[in-house]
Amino acid sequence: xxxxxxxxxxxxxxxxxxxxxxxxxxxxxxxxxxxxxxxxxxxxxxxxxxxxxxxxxxxxxxxxxxxxxxxxxxxxxxxxxxxxxxxxxxxxxxxxxxxxxxxxxxxxxxxxxxxxxxxxxxxxxxxxxxxxxxxxxxxxxxxxxxxxxxxxxxxxxxxxxxxxxxxxxxxxxxxxxxxxxxxxxxxxxxxxxxxxxxxxxxxxxxxxxxxxxxxxxxxxxxxxxxxxxxxxxxxxxxxxxxxxxxxxxxxxxxxxxxxxxxxxxxxx
Ligand SMILES: Nc1ncnc2c1ncn2[C@@H]1O[C@H](COP(=O)(O)OP(=O)(O)OP(=O)(O)O)[C@@H](O)[C@H]1O
Numbered sequence: 488x489x490x491x492x493x494x495x496x497x498x499x500x501x502x503x504x505x506x507x508x509x510x511x512x513x514x515x516x517x518x519x520x521x522x523x524x525x526x527x528x529x530x531x532x533x534x535x536x537x538x539x540x541x542x543x544x545x546x547x548x549x550x551x552x553x554x555x556x557x558x559x560x561x562x563x564x565x566x567x568x569x570x571x572x573x574x575x576x577x578x579x580x581x582x583x584x585x586x587x588x589x590x591x592x593x594x595x596x597x598x599x600x601x602x603x604x605x606x607x608x609x610x611x612x613x614x615x616x617x618x619x620x621x622x623x624x625x626x627x628x629x630x631x632x633x634x635x636x637x638x639x640x641x642x643x644x645x646x647x648x649x650x651x652x653x654x655x656x657x658x659x660x661x662x663x664x665x666x667x668x669x670x671x672x673x674x675x676x677x678x679x680x681x682x683x684x685x686x687x688x689x690x691x692x693x694x695x696x697x698x699x700x701x702x703x704x705x706x707x708x709x710x711x712x713x714x715x716x717x718x719x720x721x722x723x724x725x726x727x728x729x730x731x732x733x734x735x736x737x738x739x740x741x742x743x744x745x746x747x748x749x750x751x752x753x754x755x
Pocket of ligand 1: 514517520540541543544545546547548583674
């Protein structure tokens with residue numbers, strides 16, 4: 488009798504589809520094409536950074552990937568076309584500069600618990616596992632003392648951490664984060680990097696939009712760079728420097744990785 492194959496992680500044997508697979512993606516917004524023929528895969532358990540200058544299309548790409556923007560081409564989440572994807576608990580999304588729900592007196596605990604709804608049956612009461620996951624997520628972002636605080640009483644950086652906790656509470660297999668550390672201080676950015684390292688080790692796939700990689704850099708399996716809505720680099724994160732003056736730079740000496748040729752003035 489042959490031995491069972493090794494467990495490839497939380498995705499399980501036989502469920503080896505990439506967490507995210509994007510093929511020939513075009514997106515038009517306001518009558519202008521902002522994404523051109525984008526291809527991007529994030530394998531199960533892979534940690535991928537998405538980089539590029541302001542306006543290069545990073546947010547549009549991740550918003551489209553999670554089903555928020557109309558497109559032509561193909562997007563699959565765990566093998567299912569995004570238009571038919573219903574298993575929302577497998578996906579966690581932290582939007583860019585997540586808006587505070589002004590006028591709604593939601594507490595930190597309530598906002599984070601809303602990230603758990605996809606695990607619960609309609610109108611069902613939270614189970615012990617839900618409560619544990621919410622408490623663990625709040626603790627993971629260092630806000631356990633603030634569970635009952637109204638969100639509006641928190642600083643911008645703390646609110647951002649609440650939105651990260653909301654995504655973590657769902658215990659997703661794919662975490663898509665759009666500049667999650669914007670407005671978050673160095674100490675908490677480093678704490679988030681440690682947290683993501685742990686999740687990555689457990690098999691969570693991560694797609695991280697970032698301007699500066701900072702402490703996230705050692706976690707990366709791949710870096711993808713967008714310029715003017717096109718992928719101009721997909722591979723070695725070591726070839727990419729942090730954003731300077733609003734632009735993402737590729738180290739020189741690897742011109743074979745660049746297609747199409749970079750715009751004049753943007754690249755070193
Ligand atoms: N709703 C919209 N209607 C029209 N154009 C849009 C819309 N949203 C974004 N765009 C345009 O699409 C392009 C890509 O924007 P996007 O926000 O995806 O870039 P980004 O790389 O995330 O930028 P940043 O780093 O500043 O967040 C920009 O030229 C932007 O002006």
